Amino acid sequence: MSGMPPRARFGFVLLVGLGVLSLVAGRLFPDWLANTCPLGVDPTRPDRTVCELAFGGLWVSLAVGLVAGALSTLIGLAVAAVARLLGGALEQVVLRGVDAVFALPDVLVVMVLQLAGQSLSDAGLGGGLGPFGLMVASLALVGWAGPARMFRNRLATLEGQEFVAAARALGGGGAHVLRVHLWPALRPFALAVFLSRLPTAILTESTVSFFGIARMEPMSLGRYLGTSYAALIYEGGSRVVLPAWALLVLLVLGASLASQALSAGPRKAA
Amino acid sequence: MRTVLQRLARQLMLVPVVAVASYFLMAMLPLTTESESKRQVSPELAASYRRDLGIGEPLGFLRPWEKLFRGERLGTSAQGITGDELLRKLSGSVGVGMMALPLALAWALGFALARTHWRKGRWAALGDAVPAIAFGTPVFIPALLVAPAVVERGHLLPELCAALVTSIWPGIFLGTLVGDALETELSRDYVRTALGKGLSPGAVLRRHVLPNVLPALLDAVGPVATALLAGSFAAERVLGLPYFGQLYVLAVLNKQVAVVVVATTTFASLLVLVSLGVEVVRHVVDPRSREARA
Numbered sequence: 001m002s003g004m005p006p007r008a009r010f011g012f013v014l015l016v017g018l019g020v021l022s023l024v025a026g027r028l029f030p031d032w033l034a035n036t037c038p039l040g041v042d043p044t045r046p047d048r049t050v051c052e053l054a055f056g057g058l059w060v061s062l063a064v065g066l067v068a069g070a071l072s073t074l075i076g077l078a079v080a081a082v083a084r085l086l087g088g089a090l091e092q093v094v095l096r097g098v099d100a101v102f103a104l105p106d107v108l109v110v111m112v113l114q115l116a117g118q119s120l121s122d123a124g125l126g127g128g129l130g131p132f133g134l135m136v137a138s139l140a141l142v143g144w145a146g147p148a149r150m151f152r153n154r155l156a157t158l159e160g161q162e163f164v165a166a167a168r169a170l171g172g173g174g175a176h177v178l179r180v181h182l183w184p185a186l187r188p189f190a191l192a193v194f195l196s197r198l199p200t201a202i203l204t205e206s207t208v209s210f211f212g213i214a215r216m217e218p219m220s221l222g223r224y225l226g227t228s229y230a231a232l233i234y235e236g237g238s239r240v241v242l243p244a245w246a247l248l249v250l251l252v253l254g255a256s257l258a259s260q261a262l263s264a265g266p267r268k269a270a
Numbered sequence: 271m272r273t274v275l276q277r278l279a280r281q282l283m284l285v286p287v288v289a290v291a292s293y294f295l296m297a298m299l300p301l302t303t304e305s306e307s308k309r310q311v312s313p314e315l316a317a318s319y320r321r322d323l324g325i326g327e328p329l330g331f332l333r334p335w336e337k338l339f340r341g342e343r344l345g346t347s348a349q350g351i352t353g354d355e356l357l358r359k360l361s362g363s364v365g366v367g368m369m370a371l372p373l374a375l376a377w378a379l380g381f382a383l384a385r386t387h388w389r390k391g392r393w394a395a396l397g398d399a400v401p402a403i404a405f406g407t408p409v410f411i412p413a414l415l416v417a418p419a420v421v422e423r424g425h426l427l428p429e430l431c432a433a434l435v436t437s438i439w440p441g442i443f444l445g446t447l448v449g450d451a452l453e454t455e456l457s458r459d460y461v462r463t464a465l466g467k468g469l470s471p472g473a474v475l476r477r478h479v480l481p482n483v484l485p486a487l488l489d490a491v492g493p494v495a496t497a498l499l500a501g502s503f504a505a506e507r508v509l510g511l512p513y514f515g516q517l518y519v520l521a522v523l524n525k526q527v528a529v530v531v532v533a534t535t536t537f538a539s540l541l542v543l544v545s546l547g548v549e550v551v552r553h554v555v556d557p558r559s560r561e562a563r564a
Binding site: 007096099100103104105106107108111112113114115116119120122123125199203206207210211212213222225226229241245248249250251252253256257 | 399
């Protein structure tokens with residue numbers, strides 16, 4: 001943490017702080033939050049305060065972002081590694097497939113996947129995936145192409161270095177070079193990619209939940225905003241929407257700053 | 271031009287892939303009536319869905335496309351629309367996107383210049399904070415904030431408001447890229463030479479720097495155009511615009527399977543066209559791209 005740029009430190013502190021806050025306020029002491037909320041009750045849900053709903057939603061959005069971001073990063077890493085190991089024409093075929101998935105708009109595809117997943121769940125064929133699991137699976141299925149492209153390009157750059165050529169000359173196979181020589185150099189980049197997926201996953205989930213297509217229970221920040229925005233029409237209704245928005249912005253700000261600083265780090269070092 | 275055609279061929283592959291994937295995804299939905307759940311459809315509706323998708327018929331997967339070209343309604347209920355209506359709605363969304371694009375470019379240029387200016391002073395942190403706030407704000411939030419004004423004062427055009435809120439994120443994204451390119455260009459020798467010869471900073475920027483920054487802008491316009499079109503979905507939904515985004519969301523919510531298949535494929539085709547357009551503009555505007563590919 002001491003050698004980390006101030007922006008990255010700020011991002012990490014913000015992200016961890018929000019995580020701890022949502023855990024403490026949203027999960028561990030919800031009664032305290034309900035009794036001390038200065039923003040009052042939600043007009044559309046008179047039994048819940050705005051603070052309870054906003055911090056409860058923060059916890060859900062953060063959890064979705066973390067799990068979906070991690071899954072997308074892992075799938076992207078696996079696809080990139082396989083593409084590099086295959087090499088030649090097969091790598092090009094894989095890359096064209098990656099490009100095709102990358103060209104599709106996230107929100108559109110997640111909506112279709114949610115429709116399919118919910119229909120399967122309703123018919124008892126959901127494989128035990130609840131709304132949370134379904135959302136995470138949809139986001140991971142859509143979000144792996146970006147990380148795959150980034151990892152593939154980074155691997156291609158790293159493979160051009162002398163120590164990799166030396167390892168190959170000494171008889172190291174593709175999988176060995178990847179595991180022993182490339183992975184240690186790729187690890188910080190993987191963390192940066194994961195952090196960059198986190199806000200994307202949270203925003204996509206928020207938008208799809210806002211449309212009313214995802215049935216996230218307990219409510220995420222997006223679903224809360226989607227079900228409460230009618231309050232804006234009434235005087236003072238902004239107190240319902242603004243806290244959830246502010247939490248969403250802070251969450252994405254933390255993840256973006258941490259990710260940008262981490263991806264810039266190795267370049268500066270070089 | 272050969273490279274442009276090669277890219278077009280690659281992009282065109284996306285359309286059948288999307289068509290096949292979306293068709294089979296919809297065809298595998300268990301639209302049964304076995305459960306008593308409220309979300310299950312009635313036997314008549316389930317049979318109607320199967321007819322729409324041509325399930326069980328020879329070459330049934332062509333059924334949505336046959337309906338589209340014959341001008342028949344694609345869906346089963348009142349929301350089912352014809353191909354002409356679909357194209358009209360799509361043109362509405364494209365219109366909003368076309369209004370949003372110049373707005374986004376204006377945001378981009380303004381933010382890039384402001385960021386370059388801020389970098390030298392005490393406002394430097396704003397250069398990082400503004401993109402973070404813009405990226406952390408989904409389109410539906412600014413749409414929600416302007417919605418009461420649009421509802422209360424009818425003279426504010428909902429389309430213009432939709433374009434405005436849709437343009438913020440792509441504009442700041444482009445602005446960040448242009449700002450980086452601007453910073454690189456401003457540190458080059460030719461800028462110092464031009465300034466040393468007595469040209470004003472504004473003239474150096476206009477005549478020398480901005481033409482060199484344009485290719486960086488063009489690189490990002492393709493993905494941004496996609497974001498503008500997809501982003502307009504949320505704005506249309508909040509502001510009640512009856513265009514493609516609204517249609518798509520309602521089709522998904524109402525399980526209008528044939529509409530979802532055709533609308534998804536139509537949207538993918540539009541993305542290919544946008545991508546081709548950007549590629550052609552880049553080929554015409556940027557001589558370096560032509561030289562690199564020759």
